[in-house]
Amino acid sequence: MRAFVRSALVLAFGACIALVLYVGMAAVSVMWAGSHDDTTSVDAIVVMGAAQYDGVPSPLLASRLQHALNLWKQKQAPLIAVTGGKRPGDRFTEGDTSRRWLTDRGVPGADIVVESSGRSTWESIENVAPLLNEVDVDSVVVVSSSWHVQRAALSLEELGFRAHSSASPDGVLSASSEKSKLIREIAGVSLGRIIGFGTLFEITG
Numbered sequence: 600m601r602a603f604v605r606s607a608l609v610l611a612f613g614a615c616i617a618l619v620l621y622v623g624m625a626a627v628s629v630m631w632a633g634s635h636d637d638t639t640s641v642d643a644i645v646v647m648g649a650a651q652y653d654g655v656p657s658p659l660l661a662s663r664l665q666h667a668l669n670l671w672k673q674k675q676a677p678l679i680a681v682t683g684g685k686r687p688g689d690r691f692t693e694g695d696t697s698r699r700w701l702t703d704r705g706v707p708g709a710d711i712v713v714e715s716s717g718r719s720t721w722e723s724i725e726n727v728a729p730l731l732n733e734v735d736v737d738s739v740v741v742v743s744s745s746w747h748v749q750r751a752a753l754s755l756e757e758l759g760f761r762a763h764s765s766a767s768p769d770g771v772l773s774a775s776s777e778k779s780k781l782i783r784e785i786a787g788v789s790l791g792r793i794i795g796f797g798t799l800f801e802i803t804g
Contacts, residue, residue: 633745637763648683648693721800
């Protein structure tokens with residue numbers, strides 16, 4: 600009996616160590632993706648949505664759009680895909696607001712793909728995927744905040760795209776808010792890599 604208990608404790612301890620190491624590697628991966636810009640030429644830039652206020656991008660969304668605009672001007676990709684639906688009572692979607700922001704700054708409407716119904720990272724990516732397929736997009740660079748960009752890129756990879764990442768500048772949110780979001784993303788990436796990001800969405804909503 601004592602040998603059994605000892606073996607069980609050793610296995611439990613080993614499992615805990617493995618879990619800590621796995622989450623630690625996921626944390627390093629999330630932070631690395633958020634601090635390195637991939638300059639590979641791709642078919643499209645995918646901009647993850649954020650809040651808009653009656654057709655005006657929030658500072659967080661504007662930061663992502665400006666970064667995507669810079670990449671487009673640098674000819675990293677010929678297309679920009681914008682994403683995001685709206686909250687109940689809103690008149691505008693994040694996707695349509697983003698499209699208008701980009702066209703106001705010189706991006707031709709024909710160079711913009713709009714997804715305007717997703718209410719989460721997975722929904723937006725799942726909805727934009729067929730739109731990208733329609734225009735023969737195979738490779739993308741994902742633009743989002745440093746703490747969020749890897750989960751979005753991995754989700755696109757799950758749907759068959761060759762996904763790279765390029766984080767928009769930090770500092771739009773408070774340091775405490777960004778830290779909180781980073782911790783949540785590390786947990787999400789850790790679990791999503793195991794069960795799949797689509798399954799993770801089905802569980803967490």
